[in-house]
Amino acid sequence: MEIAYVAVIILFCLGIYTIITKKNLIKIVFGVTIVESSLILLLMLVGYKPDGTAPILDKEYEIVVDPIPQALALTTVVIGGSVTAVMLVMVIKIHRRYRTLNIDEIRKLRG
């Protein structure tokens, strides 16, 4: 159980590292999605209970996991997806104008 939280931290920091060091625009977008998925994993962990079942009550169950983080996770997925789509189309636009994805070269071309 504790190991999953460590995974969240590793993913989060890996994503942040990707965003602040990589020069390639696509890789930056990857970093954003990595951070986002680490947060979704965290949401799942927050709602988790040992031996719990999915919050669909068509039979009697002893333990049911927390439904709120799951709803929040769905919202986060949708928001992250929309933001990623907008980022990607901007990357495509930038690539078409400058024919490169490297930040340094774009800065040079721009002058």
Place this chain on the structure above:
Amino acid sequence: MEAAVWVIILPLLTAFFLGISKLYFKRIFFYLVTGSAIIYLYILIIVITHSYPPKVYSIGDWGLLGINVMVDPFSGLFLLMIAILFLPFIIFSMKYNKFLKHDYFIFAYLMVAGISGMVLTTDLFNLYVFMEVSTLSSCALSLYKKTDRGIEGTFKYLIMSTLGSFFILLATILTYYLTGTLNMAEIPLAFEDIPFKIKSTMMTLFVFGYAIKIGLIPLHAWLPDAYEDSPIPYNVLSSGLVLKSAVYALIRVLYIMFGIDFLDESGMLTIGVFWGVITFLIAHCLAFQQSNLNRLLAYSSIAQIAYIMIGLFVGTEAGLIAGSFHILNHAIMKGTLFLVVGIFSYSLNAVEKKDIKGLGYKFPILSFTFVVASLAIVGLPPFNGFMSKWLIVEAALEAGFVYAAFFILVGTFLSLTYYLKVIVTLYTKNEEELLIEEPSLSLKLPTFFLGSLCIVFGMVPSLPLNLITKIPTFLLDNGDYIRILLGG
């Protein structure tokens, strides 16, 4: 308080209907946009006048189980800003954008819906959702010209503000983990028996996330780039509302969730004031070097928001009043400046400092408006900027932040230098014949309206202060806020 929820729904509905009107009924576009803006103004006025005492509206009638919407004087101030800026913005951009208007107004309405949602909601996760709505539509507006610089600057903007929202989301999830609720009234009650260490680290995450969105130095790099090549009416709303809404969320989270005592204890107030001082000193110096008017005004926005931060983080009643008053005044002054620059760029494509040489004689009244607004933003009497800046200095002295008060005076001189440079360029004789497209009344009228507000609020500060003086009641002591939210 049915009208409160209409403040959020009406712009959303308008945006959705505009999407259909773009496809099939192009003719009703004008009536839809202006009619909705006027009805919206009416609803806003109703909500603002009923903002004291605060009212709670429960969405879905779930009470504390669901999401609540609350109008209190602090959110009333932001609704007042929307009311002042939105109709002039609509009238101005009708003329300013020569083509492809539908998408522009869809994004504008979505952005206003997001901001009003942020301002009204009392749920932590809902705040995040509406913040994302306003950010994404704000990005859409900022790349509206589809130029190279516009898209590049917007990419930076989107990356940075998404990074900021991730920190905010992380803190939100951890808050839920710790307290089991997302309601802003129940969180402070549950926070009482959480250890100091955890609370202060949570606060750090929140502050870091919002500081990126506000654009405090050294996290400001995206802001001038995003402003550089965006449609200028958008800059009015962006510096007036989008940045301020992040300030609103930060203040709401800190003062309501953590409480003033905790802020004092953990030293956040001192850090906030110090950060503000550093920010405006550097931002003024950077603004001095700019040749592009949009970038100059963007750096000036960063500096002015630093003043607001100082006012709000002083932690006394006077400080909150002063900071809130400066929020309103800065929206008006910066709006006027951006609109005048917008008219210059509309009539002769001038956005560089050297392009506006001699325009003071071609557009006498407009240039006078520019001078009034820039003197107001520098903080000279008798304009509104002077009033609020004076209040901030007074509050800082009262609370013992003498160095902040001193540096605000230094900052005033720094800002005077670069605004004077622009004004002098404006009134330097230029022999060249310029090809000028005469701006129409619908461009001038909003500008004069905002410009005259600079003078009116400077002469009669009691008009907005009637609302603003009630703000500290529900912010400084979070007990009243919590009681109303739990009881309503």
Place this chain on the structure above:
Amino acid sequence: MSRLNEVFKKLYKIGLVVTFAYFLLFLFYDIHNLDNNRKRYLSAHYISEGVQETGAINLVASVLYDYRAFDTLGEATMILTAATVLAFLVPISKATTFGTTFKSIVKQTVKLILPYLAVLGTYLILFGHVSPGGGFVGGVVLSIIAILLTITYSVEFSEYIVKPDQKKLVEDIGAIGFVLLGLLGVFTGSNFLANGQAYFGTGNAGEVFSAGLIPFINVMIGLKVGAGLAIIFNSLIKEK
């Protein structure tokens, strides 16, 4: 010298991230050691009373479309914003074809699969409140129809079957329908987005026609998400 500078910069960034990781580790450790399971009264209430109060067996659906329906309105707006941005950035006329063309076996298989996908998407949407699924999932499945058409045939064919304008219209109708369903609560004298409180009978939990407005909101969200994702995918494909 500049090389050293580069190395130093990289080390600085790595150090920053590692420090932050330590910081998070201690935060998580402290939070984990705190005994905070007693405080979940909200989720306990949802689990024990949710089925009676909303009529939906799927508790995630009841949280998403009833307790916290306002969040869902916000995220539906996000998809609409993204779809509008993409449609606005990508010119309408331009379309490029793929380098590869598929054999007829792929095309025939896709033709066979499509009706099943339509049925699956509709099932997921309509039974969202009694079984796993819901508007978002069903909408994604529906949008896969358009995506498969685009991949196997071409963008032109996909847009000939369902015009971009029609997709946009469906998306807007979904969004407007959601808000109007919410306003029904206001018209019946209750609050915005009210369901059980506004006397839309929650019915017998477990039946298809139960849970008041939730199935209808599911349909609206399904339309919106399906159309929105199809617009987003086609716009991304069209941009060379």
